[in-house]
Amino acid sequence: MDFRALPKIELHAHLSGSISRECLHEIWLQKKERGETSLEDPLVEMPAGKFDYDLDTFFPLFSRYIYALCNDLTSLIYTTNSVLEDFQADGVVYLELRTTPRAIPSANITKDDYVQTVLDCISNFNASSSMKTNLILSIDRRNDVPTALQVVDLAIKFRDHGVVGVDLCGDPAVGDVSIFQPAFAKAKQKNLKITIHFAEAPQSSTAKELWTLLSYNPGRIGHVIHVPDDVKEEIIRRKLGLELCLSCNVHAKMITGTYSDHHFGWWRETGCPIALSTDDVGVFGSTLSNEYALIAEHFNLDRKEICDLARGAIDTIFESEDEKQRLREIVWK
Numbered sequence: 001m002d003f004r005a006l007p008k009i010e011l012h013a014h015l016s017g018s019i020s021r022e023c024l025h026e027i028w029l030q031k032k033e034r035g036e037t038s039l040e041d042p043l044v045e046m047p048a049g050k051f052d053y054d055l056d057t058f059f060p061l062f063s064r065y066i067y068a069l070c071n072d073l074t075s076l077i078y079t080t081n082s083v084l085e086d087f088q089a090d091g092v093v094y095l096e097l098r099t100t101p102r103a104i105p106s107a108n109i110t111k112d113d114y115v116q117t118v119l120d121c122i123s124n125f126n127a128s129s130s131m132k133t134n135l136i137l138s139i140d141r142r143n144d145v146p147t148a149l150q151v152v153d154l155a156i157k158f159r160d161h162g163v164v165g166v167d168l169c170g171d172p173a174v175g176d177v178s179i180f181q182p183a184f185a186k187a188k189q190k191n192l193k194i195t196i197h198f199a200e201a202p203q204s205s206t207a208k209e210l211w212t213l214l215s216y217n218p219g220r221i222g223h224v225i226h227v228p229d230d231v232k233e234e235i236i237r238r239k240l241g242l243e244l245c246l247s248c249n250v251h252a253k254m255i256t257g258t259y260s261d262h263h264f265g266w267w268r269e270t271g272c273p274i275a276l277s278t279d280d281v282g283v284f285g286s287t288l289s290n291e292y293a294l295i296a297e298h299f300n301l302d303r304k305e306i307c308d309l310a311r312g313a314i315d316t317i318f319e320s321e322d323e324k325q326r327l328r329e330i331v332w333k
């Protein structure tokens with residue numbers, strides 16, 4: 001089966017984590033030539049073939065390196081366009097990209113400018129391509145309440161310009177998620193969709209945390225690894241959309257075992273819509289077409305089952321019935 005040609009839906013991709021190493025290298029070369037960076041070459045910092053980032057080494061990669069390199073308007077535009085091109089080249093027909101609004105004071109960029117710039121790239125790309133992209137704004141678990149509310153306010157401000165929802169992401173070892181209640185309540189009240197990183201690591205999977213997150217009424221949840229039985233029952237009862245990221249979970253050792261041990265096998269039987277997703281293709285190196293190939297190989301899915309899986313994700317997109325209909329016509333049966 002040609003997994004690249006298979007029309008696919010990607011619902012869990014972090015913008016900064018989706019930038020290819022080649023793209024980071026190009027940015028670095030340009031800055032180096034202009035004497036604007038003392039950072040190490042991305043191809044040395046993140047060597048080709050190295051994907052074994054775990055949760056301890058993964059998050060600092062952004063705060064210490066990728067954000068330091070992509071720190072002006074030119075690099076934000078260049079990397080966003082490159083990410084969009086990469087998803088389209090991989091056969092993605094509908095993309096929900098997510099990003100954490102980031103102010104870059106050294107370049108005079110506010111969070112508002114950041115979101116506006118990413119949306120401009122998306123809107124230009126949408127106008128000239130068959131792939132449709134929407135944006136989700138992420139709250140980071142490290143945020144305080146005012147910062148989280150600011151993310152929701154930006155999502156409200158830009159909702160008619162391509163923002164469809166808000167996300168909760170970031171290092172699962174950090175933060176108390178119960179403080180975000182006002183932010184998610186406001187998002188819900190304004191009819192924004194909600195997706196949440198859910199039970200990613202044992203320390204972020206206490207009953208208290210998971211029931212608190214479910215009380216925010218997410219339409220989808222991501223990763224969904226360390227889930228106790230009563231919470232599983234509730235997820236199935238609500239038929240929540242599940243964003244499952246196979247290679248990320250294996251490379252980062254977030255699951256025990258390997259591909260064939262992934263909880264995709266368990267959730268598959270539950271009737272919850274599943275969107276196979278890449279999470280951070282720039283870091284973990286597995287495109288969405290490769291994720292489908294891995295699922296087919298390790299769970300023995302035939303062509304019809306793969307097409308059904310790809311089609312199933314349509315039900316859980318944060319978009320209109322018209323867009324769902326467009327996708328139902330182009331995703332293979």
Ligand SMILES: CNc1ncnc2c1ncn2[C@@H]1O[C@H](COP(=O)(O)O)[C@@H](O)[C@H]1O
Binds near residue numbers: 059098100197252
């Ligand atoms: C293991 N998977 C994950 N779990 C939790 N948060 C993740 C993540 N992968 C990425 N991020 C979040 O997304 C940011 C980078 O993209 P943006 O700058 O927002 O575009 C990271 O800093 C992290 O907060």
